[in-house]
Amino acid sequence: MRVLLAAEKIAPAGVRRTGLRQVITDLLHRDHCGKLSGLHALARRSGVAI
Known part of the structure; x- marks a missing residue:
């Protein structure tokens, strides 16, 4: 999760690529317990349906 957030800071457009969007979707x-903090916000910013 931290890697995805760091990647977003470095290259925000790169997080919107199909491969990374699939990782976020997966x-x-x-994450049934909601332990990955920031995941829902990252999904919204990258255009992944929640």
């Missing part, structure tokens, strides 16, 4: 489906 993390959303696996």
Whole structure:
């Protein structure tokens, strides 16, 4: 998760690429307890449906 947030700071447009959006989607489906803080906000910023 920290890597994705760091990547977003360095290259915000890069997080919107299809491959990374799929990783974010997969993390959303696996984070049942909500332990990955910032994941929902990152998903919104990258255009991933929550």
